[in-house]
Amino acid sequence: MKPPPFEYVRPGSLPEALDALARHGATGRILAGGQSLVPMMNLRLVKPAVLIDINRVPGLAEIRVDGGELVIGALARHAALLGSALVRKHCPLMADAYRWVGHGPIRNRGTLGGNISHADPASEMPAVLAACDATIGVRSAKQSRTIPAAGFFTGALATALAEGEMVTEIRVPLAQPGQGAAWEEAANRKGDFAMAGVGVLVTVAGGKCTHAAIGVAGMAKPGTRLSATEKRLVGTALDAAAIAAAARAAREEVRPSTSYHADATYKRELVETLAARALAAARDRAR
Amino acid sequence: MALIPINVTVNGTRFERAVEPRRLLADFLREDLDLKATHIGCEHGVCGACTVLVAGEAVRSCLTFAVQADGCEVRTADGLAQAGKLSPLQQAFWEKHGLQCGYCTSGMMMVASELLERNARPTKAEIEEAVSSNLCRCTGYYNIVESVQRAVELMQEGAK
Amino acid sequence: MTATFPKHIPPEGYIPPSRQQEPPREGYKYIGQNMKRVEDPRLLTGNGQYVGDIVLPKMAHAAVLRSDRAHARIKRIDTAKAKALAGVYLVLTGAEAKTMTGPTAQFASPPVVQYCLAVERVRHVGEAVAAVVAESRYVAEDACELIEVEYEDLPVVVDPEAAMTSTGDAVLHPERGPNNIAQQRTFRFGPVDEDFAKADVVVKRTLRWGRSGAQPLETVGCVAAYEPGSGKFTMYTNSSFLNYVGWLVGASLGVPASKLNLIPCMTGGSFGSKLFTHKAMTLAGTLARAAGRPVKYLEDRIDSITSCDNHGSDRLYRCELACKRDGTMLSLRFQVIDDYGAYFQFGVGTHGNSLCQIVGPYRINSVQMELVAVLTNKCQQGAYRGFGSEVTNWMLERMADAAADELALDPVELRRKNLIQPDQFPYVIPSGNIYDSGNYPAVLEEALRIADLPQWKKLRAEARAQGRCVGIGVATCQERSVFSATEFWSLNGTENPGFTLTSSPESTQLRIDPTGTIHVTLGSPCWGNSPETMATQIVAEQFQVDPSQVNVVYADTQSGFNSTGPGGSRFTVMIAGAIVGAAKRVKDKLLRVAGHMMETDVADLELRDGKIGVKGVPGKEKPLGEVALFAHYFRLNLPEGDDFRERARRELRVRPPAHDDAGGRPQPSRDLLPDHGQHVPRGAGRGRPEDRQDVHPRLRCGPRRGHGREPDDARRAHPRRDGAGHRHRALREVPLRRERPARDRDVRRLPDPDARRDAAGDPRRARRDALAVHRVRHQGRRRRRPDGRARSAHASGRGRALVLRRALRRAAAHAAQGARARARGRAAIGVR
Known part of the structure; x- marks a missing residue:
């Protein structure tokens, strides 16, 4: 299980990295944390001709607040995000979900930008970003643009990134008062990819739910929102009956894929359970 | 594939070597530097047998290319015992x-x-x-x- | 590989006499004490010398191209591009390899022919198709990708039941017969029909036990070198059975055993996976000879998962348990279809193992087993912890629970009712095996006491009131240790018995150098446990020397006696006897020399604190080293005669004491929320073990493996078609630290009901000290009741006429005679 040969480029700045990406086109791949890319290379499932190692590009790993948004550099490591007070304060859903992501050595290397570019449907972060209405900052040598998280993920292991583009930052609207967040997940072992994961953001005002966002992981497409279920919740008191009904709705709304550890039916059952738990927890935290 | 010169400090000793870009840090340590304490179990990051410290952080050396450790300080279990005394x-x-x-x-x-x-x-x-x-x-x-x-x-x- | 039956067959029912040589002894100084392991310092510092660490001059690296088809004819292989790649030394296809190397070793009869590289046909995903030798593993894998193989797909057989009726191209080995049934026989033990006629209830269940594998962290590997001048092979291997199969690997390579030296390496975990490793040895040897340079072939994880020899049983049971209304078990009748995969290296040996304990700890009067071994397009079965008997235990426990369900009885009560009672030993089970001693009720009561069942029941009631699903499971299992060589072929029947070996020896050599260091050479390698520590403790005890004065090394096949190796928890049991025997010889000689030096009668001497001294006279003593030095270099100062003759050698026979690993494996219950929460397995709590901490890892390993199976079984979500889907995933099934029982497994030592059998210096005691033991012997022997009357299986009144087929009668006779694996000790101190 040795990787195939490749050419190695180590840009010292973002423009250099983007130039390299433009030069090598479809045969070039960005090497960020490498925690998904390198296993796939060792298994010879992917064979990039050129690896563009952005790990020494300065300024790409920042975590900061900019206006009404939490801005996370593409190279911010999972470990840094897990331990970040800014993330805990401004994006509690991400902080909650990070409890489930990988293990120490994987989190030391893995990056948020790499994670979402890989777009594994079983990964937590696409669902978190979708639920948070985050935007993805993307750049190529020629242009930069932002893509809403919901539109960024186009399918399993597929994103809206065009050839020559890379993720540079992730922007998440700051959590607001009255908002509660919770992530619930079932995985074969803690730290493994989710069989099913449900992230919930609810805003409660005057005892009523004014906004609900549900992102699910482990389904056919990464970063999936359950908009029909969300609509059902708005206006309810998020009482037990409303949550149970929403959980049942979530079970119907998801489009699960059968994976190694869980078939589609089981995933639906998991979603119902996890959604109910996450909704109850988010509601309680919103108070 | 052209070899890339790197210098890596492993357990306090500086090594200058030229490596193929694809050479995994685990193989670099074991074969090029003959440091056998780092073991290879799965080669896809699942088992952790190859974990080493790069710049003080635990990483899977089977998911790290040796070129990435260029200029870094690497520590392995070979270096735990000092002067023949167990740590x-x-x-x-x-x-x-x-x-x-x-x-x-x-x-x-x-x-x-x-x-x-x-x-x-x-x-x-x-x-x-x-x-x-x-x-x-x-x-x-x-x-x-x-x-x-x-x-x-x-x-x-x-x-x- | 055939052998004829030995001429001497003991009479049926013959139970060999005890070979106990020493009475039990108390007050050990080293044995049974918690001791820091001898193996650890080198492992902790990265100096383990695993096979992957071996580097030879000019050594090249091999990689294997593996089939991505489950079943196909190989129509064409083009290796030209691979050969042309820079850094490639050799590319070999199956057809080419077959001209150099014969079929790989195997024990099935009639054999299912297998080569180290597939010839003409691939039969499972992952089967080796071609091999590359190159300057690095990287280049070798590059070259594998350049090999073009044209396949013609054949029908794929994955369902074991469907395999029974396969025809035409779906038959994997047409030369062997017109179907995929490797073996089908029915075995009846005892009056099955009569017992079923007496039953009030017949409990029926269909049970499915899926495959699992050992997944050691270190894969199988071999570094092979070939010397063209002498025609000799030297191989570094992580095989645990190198002294057992070395000559078979030689046969595959077409050289006598004298031209093949296997050097053992430290093993990074076996759990069955390292028993033979013959495919790696055969392949590496073939490649080294053909490439003209040493070759390292080390399986990577894909090689290991897709084409290993450690897949466990894969069984479908249809069971009927005949019971009385009060829960008394009468008879067990079942069909078992076992999916052996594409090849059949051990035959149905796993069922031989099962039959040795087919009724578990229960008094079941008769058993009928229809065994159907089928071949399918999966990796073949090999050896994995339990070697098939763990599945039988599971089946029995499922049936016990099913019976309790149907009869509305308490599962504990039902088990209690059926346990073999302490006064019923030795107990002959229907299949002819003899359990020599045990106290199963005491084990169960102790487990219940430690587990605090009432407390659990209270918790269960509370949890259920909250809508949570909490279950309590109880299992009483019987596991023996030490296998009999006969069980690997005894089910084959007389028409094709195969290799009818009747013993499986173990060996050791012991010598003292002129400085007084005691060197122990073990005939079997380290398989990832603690053989050096074990040997050191025994030798230190025997000679009353500090453990630092003992040096333990491992023999290669050229220098070691024939041994079998660790498997079936036999190693400590066997080798301990050999070491004790060898130590006695050397000790006797030392004392004679010391007696001469000190002009004292040997009977007045004793070993104490590294010295030989006169009993009762403090200070009158000589250090061991001085006596050894004298023996080695002052031969002319010693009298003539046999007592002082050079290099005493004796053959020692040590009967195979059989004893059990632990008091049953806890079947973890699951705290499973009705709404699909995390599974929290809680092993039945069992207090804290005693002194020997080095046994803790071993004891915890088994339950952990059980937990690894559990989610898998619970979800049944695996479309395990042809193995292709999960080749990368198997390690994802392995429990991590977080997937642990909330309470640990604990082990209590119960009083050994058969303490008389202890031999002084026998580390069985050491092991038993930390283990709750109920013991079983594979073959029995005559023994005495407390009142002194002779008691045999038949005299006990429970010995029932053993209804054995002809072949089994012979096998049982062989078992009685030959299962005493022989341990040879060579005792030598040079006396010149």
């Missing part, structure tokens, strides 16, 4: 029977090293969380956790 961590694994076949042990000790450097008095839960990144097929993990707990004691005794 407190090694001593604790010995005392508490934290190993049997020994294949996972280097990785476990490197994960524990990182933990203890960040947190001199970890709780049992923190130790469990840390070692849960690595697989062991012999011990059932209990003795490994006890070994790290014992290492904390030994290090505190040593510090007095």
